[in-house]
Amino acid sequence: MSFKFLHTADWQLGKRFGSFPDEEAVVLRKERFDVIGRLADAATAAGCSAVLVAGDVFDAETIPDMLIRRVLEQLKAHPQLNWHLLPGNHDPARAGGVWSGVAAAGVPQNVHLHLEAKPAELAPGVVLLPAPLASKRTEIDPTAWWDGIAAGAVRIGLAHGSVQGFGSNGDANVPIDPARVKSARLAYMALGDWHGTMRISDRVWYSGTPEPDGFRDNDPGNALIVHVDGEAPPEVTPVRTAQFTWLRRSQKLDDVSSLAQIDAEVSALGRAAAQCLMTLELSGAVPMAELARIDGKLAELTPRLFHLSADMSGVTAFADAADLAALDSPVLGEIAQRLKASSENSGADAAVAGRALRRLFALARQAEAESRT
Missing domain, CATH: 3.60.21.10 (Metallo-dependent phosphatases)
Incomplete structure (x- = not known):
């Protein structure tokens, strides 16, 4: 039969x-x-x-x-x-x-x-x-x-x-x-x-x-x-039978070049990228200035895919001397120094200080960009 x-x-x-x-x-x-x-x-x-x-x-x-x-x-x-x-x-x-x-x-x-x-x-x-x-x-x-x-x-x-x-x-x-x-x-x-x-x-x-x-x-x-x-x-x-492709990727970050492999994969998808959903689990420790470049690369990748979500919870951002020197305001520089010191300790307060430091630099970059327009 x-x-x-x-x-x-x-x-x-x-x-x-x-x-x-x-x-x-x-x-x-x-x-x-x-x-x-x-x-x-x-x-x-x-x-x-x-x-x-x-x-x-x-x-x-x-x-x-x-x-x-x-x-x-x-x-x-x-x-x-x-x-x-x-x-x-x-x-x-x-x-x-x-x-x-x-x-x-x-x-x-x-x-x-x-x-x-x-x-x-x-x-x-x-x-x-x-x-x-x-x-x-x-x-x-x-x-x-x-x-x-x-x-x-x-x-x-x-x-x-x-x-x-x-x-x-x-x-x-x-x-x-x-x-x-x-x-x-x-x-x-x-x-x-x-x-x-x-x-x-x-x-x-x-x-x-x-x-x-x-x-x-x-x-x-x-x-x-x-x-x-x-x-x-x-x-x-x-x-x-699928119309969409769902991809999970993980990547350790040293600097923005660490995203080159992800960028190449999205490019290789060609027109199919528009029907692709990707979640990125990111980890590593990067300088504040490099974090800005990484955010920029993620912003560049996002419209090329149907959906992109990046989990940055595993990324630690630290402020080096060059980052601190880049802050034009002495007041902001002093606040950044204190947050940097707190973020280098252990415990929950260090995590809070780290997030606050990242937010401070993000606002400083935003203000700088707005001043140029």
Whole structure:
């Protein structure tokens, strides 16, 4: 029995992106919606008849009705595909939750909601075993019931959870036994929750989110084309669906030239830089005058990217003799000397003095620039 489908997960439609400026957040939210069309194109081009969404279709249990209706209309616009949607831990199947809103909006014929733990036919001889979540966390493996299903069909499992603890303490909000693929005699287990593409075994995969939503280095932005044919392991082919690239970089600073590698990477992106988000974790100790040049380079890089955030908390700025001599005002020079002495001590007061010294020099540079205009 041959069957081909697209495996995706973690759409998290309605995500607010509250840590970004409003104009950027609007664009990021739109891309999470627009990726549905790219998924449909990828599935159709590969000859798939179904799209399996392994949980977290929506970002929360409360989603605007207009967004729900827009999503359903987008899925309906691709009648060549059957869309199978599974509740995850962000959008569990609870009374009065988001899935009640979906049902009330009117579900198109090619959209299938798997709100209960019961088998569903994907195609003649092909059965889907869904494991919908009814809460944000559970100690019980939601796939356990699959072991009791009688043999005789090609079976595909659809679940949302962790085959290992991905949190800092190693615990899983929803534990899933990766050996279930053998005990339940599955042709394939389609998983969601880990936002990157990950192969657990030849029959167990995480697809990852189709549009990245964070600075995690776990290969996000893909979907999986899965071809099941008989008893052989399925053929799994990742396809790129992301519009934006999210990059996390760290750099130790000695002077402004330390940013040359970052500058070269942004230049190498070319026009694609406009669809790139970058977070920079900076560290090191630099003179005040050099800090100004570093700030200038960061200001130059910012408009070349869609978004740039620079974490300067690991950077220590010190005032050397040249910095102090550059202050025209004797009063400012005396204040700077005192702050410099305090910043060289240990403790919280030293950190406060260091920040005050940086602010003093920033204001002095600003005043100098304004005097020249």
